[in-house]
Amino acid sequence: MTLSLALTHRFASATLDIAFEAGTGITALFGRSGAGKTTVIQTVAGLFQPDTARVSLNGDMLLDTQARLSVPAHKRRFGTVFQDARLFPHLDVAQNLDFGARYASKGPAVKRSEVIDLLGLASLLTRAPRTLSGGERQRVALGRALLSRPRMLLMDEPLASLDDPRKLEILPYLEGLRDGPLRLPILYVSHAVDEIARLADTLVLLQGGRVAAQGPLFDVMSDPAAVPLLGVREAGAVIEAQVVEHAGDGLSTLRLSAGTLELPGVRAAPGARVRLRVLAQDVILSMTRPERLSSVNVLPVVIEAIHPGDGPGAAIALRAGSDRLLARVTARAVAEMSLRPGTHCFAILKATTVAPGSIGR
Amino acid sequence: MTPDAAAWEALRLSLWVATFATAFAIPLALWVAWVLARREFAGKALLNAAVHLPLVLPPIVTGYLLLVVFSPTAPVGRALEAAIGLTLAFRWTGAVLAAVVMGFPLMVRAMRLAIEAVDPRIEEAAATLGAPRVAVFTRVTLPLIAPGILAGAVLGFAKAMGEFGATITFVANIPGQTQTLPLAIWTALQIPGGEKQAAIMAGLSCVVALGAILLSEWLARRVAARISGP
Numbered sequence: 001m002t003l004s005l006a007l008t009h010r011f012a013s014a015t016l017d018i019a020f021e022a023g024t025g026i027t028a029l030f031g032r033s034g035a036g037k038t039t040v041i042q043t044v045a046g047l048f049q050p051d052t053a054r055v056s057l058n059g060d061m062l063l064d065t066q067a068r069l070s071v072p073a074h075k076r077r078f079g080t081v082f083q084d085a086r087l088f089p090h091l092d093v094a095q096n097l098d099f100g101a102r103y104a105s106k107g108p109a110v111k112r113s114e115v116i117d118l119l120g121l122a123s124l125l126t127r128a129p130r131t132l133s134g135g136e137r138q139r140v141a142l143g144r145a146l147l148s149r150p151r152m153l154l155m156d157e158p159l160a161s162l163d164d165p166r167k168l169e170i171l172p173y174l175e176g177l178r179d180g181p182l183r184l185p186i187l188y189v190s191h192a193v194d195e196i197a198r199l200a201d202t203l204v205l206l207q208g209g210r211v212a213a214q215g216p217l218f219d220v221m222s223d224p225a226a227v228p229l230l231g232v233r234e235a236g237a238v239i240e241a242q243v244v245e246h247a248g249d250g251l252s253t254l255r256l257s258a259g260t261l262e263l264p265g266v267r268a269a270p271g272a273r274v275r276l277r278v279l280a281q282d283v284i285l286s287m288t289r290p291e292r293l294s295s296v297n298v299l300p301v302v303i304e305a306i307h308p309g310d311g312p313g314a315a316i317a318l319r320a321g322s323d324r325l326l327a328r329v330t331a332r333a334v335a336e337m338s339l340r341p342g343t344h345c346f347a348i349l350k351a352t353t354v355a356p357g358s359i360g361r
Numbered sequence: 362m363t364p365d366a367a368a369w370e371a372l373r374l375s376l377w378v379a380t381f382a383t384a385f386a387i388p389l390a391l392w393v394a395w396v397l398a399r400r401e402f403a404g405k406a407l408l409n410a411a412v413h414l415p416l417v418l419p420p421i422v423t424g425y426l427l428l429v430v431f432s433p434t435a436p437v438g439r440a441l442e443a444a445i446g447l448t449l450a451f452r453w454t455g456a457v458l459a460a461v462v463m464g465f466p467l468m469v470r471a472m473r474l475a476i477e478a479v480d481p482r483i484e485e486a487a488a489t490l491g492a493p494r495v496a497v498f499t500r501v502t503l504p505l506i507a508p509g510i511l512a513g514a515v516l517g518f519a520k521a522m523g524e525f526g527a528t529i530t531f532v533a534n535i536p537g538q539t540q541t542l543p544l545a546i547w548t549a550l551q552i553p554g555g556e557k558q559a560a561i562m563a564g565l566s567c568v569v570a571l572g573a574i575l576l577s578e579w580l581a582r583r584v585a586a587r588i589s590g591p
Contacts (some may be wrong), residue, residue, distance in 0.1 A: 047485050073488040074497075086486035090504045099500070103491030148490040 009050035016209040026186045028196040031206030037189040041156045046073030079145030083157040085137040087129035094125040100148025135166035153186045193234040197277040222324035224307035224315035236279035237326045257321030283327035284348040297349040371545035379521035382460035394472035416466040424530025455532035460521035468513035475509020515577040
C-alpha cells in the first residue's frame with residue numbers, strides 16, 4: 001500500500017512544493033503551522049485542489065491536474081479524522097458510526113464490534129455528540145472513519161485540540177491501530193513531536209512549504225540536521241528497547257544494544273519492546289566513564305558526526321551499539337573536549353529525561 | 362353571528378391559495394437560498410436584489426408588474442397559456458403567483474440564514490465517509506436546516522394569507538375566484554352594513570393566524586428535538 005503525492009500551490013503568503021511517498025504503517029507529516037500539512041491532507045482527501053498535483057494510491061490515480069483527473073472525495077475512500085471531530089450534530093454516536101456503512105461495499109472488512117471495543121465506545125452509543133468530551137468526540141470520529149472501510153486513514157492533528165490527559169487517553173488507541181489486526185496505513189499530521197515519536201514509522205518534515213527531510217522515524221529523529229526543524233528543545237533520538245524486569249523501587253531495567261537503562265514509569269511487561277525518546281538536550285557527554293554519579297544511565301558511544309548550529313550549540317550524532325542517539329552540547333565544549341567524528345566517549349542520560357508519555361509500544 | 366357563505370368561500374380560497382403558494386415556493390426558495398448562501402457568481406448581488414424587491418416595492422407596483430408580464434396579451438402570459446394552458450391574470454392561479462412573489466423574500470431570508478449556519482466542513486466530513494453529494498444534502502444538510510425551512514414556510518404562508526395589494530392589482534377581486542379573506546374583508550367594509558361580516562372574517566383571520574403559529578411552534582420543537590439528537 002503506497003500513497004504517492006506531489007503538489008505545488010501558490011498561496012498569497014506562501015508557496016508549497018511538496019512530494020513524498022507514504023507506505024504501510026504510520027507516516028507522520030510534521031511542520032509548524034503554515035508549512036503545508038493541512039493542504040496535503042485536504043488534497044489527498046479530495047477536499048482541496050492545488051495548482052498542480054498528482055496523487056495516487058498503489059498506482060491508482062486519484063488526482064492528476066495535468067490530465068484534468070480528479071476522483072471526488074466520496075469515491076476516494078480515505079477515512080479522515082479532523083482536528084475538530086466534525087461529528088454530525090443531529091445524529092447520536094451509533095448513527096455517526098454507521099453513517100458511512102452503506103457506502104462501504106468494498107475495502108478491508110472492519111467489524112463494528114471490534115472498532116467499538118478498540119475505541120471503548122460501547123457506553124457512548126446512544127449519546128448525542130454535544131454531550132461528549134473532546135477525547136470522546138475524537139474517538140467517535142476515529143471509529144466513524146474506520147467503519148467507512150477506508151483504504152487509508154488520514155488524520156489531521158487529531159489530538160491538537162485536546163489537553164494532555166485526553167491525549168494520553170487516545171494515544172493507546174492509535175498505537176492499537178498501528179499494531180493491531182487492522183494494519184491500516186495512516187497519514188498522520190501533527191506539530192507535536194511527542195505524538196510523532198510515539199506513533200510514527202516514517203517521518204516527513206515540512207518546512208516553509210517544502211519537504212526538508214524524510215525517512216524512517218529512527219533515522220530522521222537521530223539526524224543532527226533535523227534538530228533545527230524539530231526545534232532544539234524537542235529534538236532527540238527515538239530508540240527501541242526491550243523491557244528486562246521491573247524492580248521493587250519503581251524502576252525498570254531496559255536493554256539496548258549497547259547496555260541497559262534504569263527508567264521509571266515503564267508499564268510494559270518484561271520482554272516487550274518499547275520506544276524511548278531521548279531528548280538531545282538531556283544527553284551529557286563525558287570523556288571518561290563517570291563514577292559515583294547520581295544518574296545510573298551511562299552508555300558508551302562513538303561520535304558519528306558534529307553539526308554546528310547557528311547559535312552557541314552543536315548537535316552531535318552518536319552511535320551506541322546499533323542504536324543512534326543525539327546530543328546537544330555547546331560549541332565551546334566540542335572544542336575543549338576535542339570532540340570529532342570517531343571519538344569514543346560516554347553519554348549520560350538522566351533517568352527522568354524519558355517522560356512516561358514518550359514510552360510507547 | 363355566523364360567517365355567511367361569502368366569508369366561508371373567502372376563507373377556503375385563502376387557505377387554498379396560501380397552501381399552494383407555500384408548497385410551490387419552498388423548493389424554489391430553498392434553491393435560491395442555497396445559491397445565495399454557497400455560490401459565488403457574477404450577478405449574485407443582482408439576484409439578491411431581485412429576490413428582495415417585493416419586500417420594498419409598493420405591493421401595487423408588484424401587482425402591476427405581474428400584470429404587465431403575465432396578462433394574456435403579454436408575450437409571457439400568452440406563451441404560458443399556449444404551452445400549458447395556464448392562465449394567471451384574474452384567476453386563483455394568479456393569486457397563488459402573487460402570494461409566491463410577495464412571500465419569496467421572507468422565505469429565502471429564513472432559509473439562507475439556516476444554510477449559512479451549517480458548517481460546510483461537516484458536509485466535507487460526510488463526503489470523506491463516502492456519501493455522494495445528494496446524500497450529503499439529504500442526510501446532513503437537510504436535517505440541519507429543517508428548522509429554517511419550516512420558519513420560512515410559516516412566514517411564506519402567513520404572507521400569502523395576508524397578501525392584499527399585489528393580489529387585488531394582479532387578479533382583481535372576483536368572489537369565489539380571487540377574493541381571498543383580506544379582499545373579502547375590504548369589500549365588506551365598502552358596503553353599508555357590511556361591518557358585521559367584516560368583523561366575523563377578521564375573527565376568522567385571527568383564528569387561522571393563531572393556529573398557524575401554534576402548529577409551527579409544535580413542529581419547530583419536534584424538529585429541534587430531532588436535530589439536537591436523542
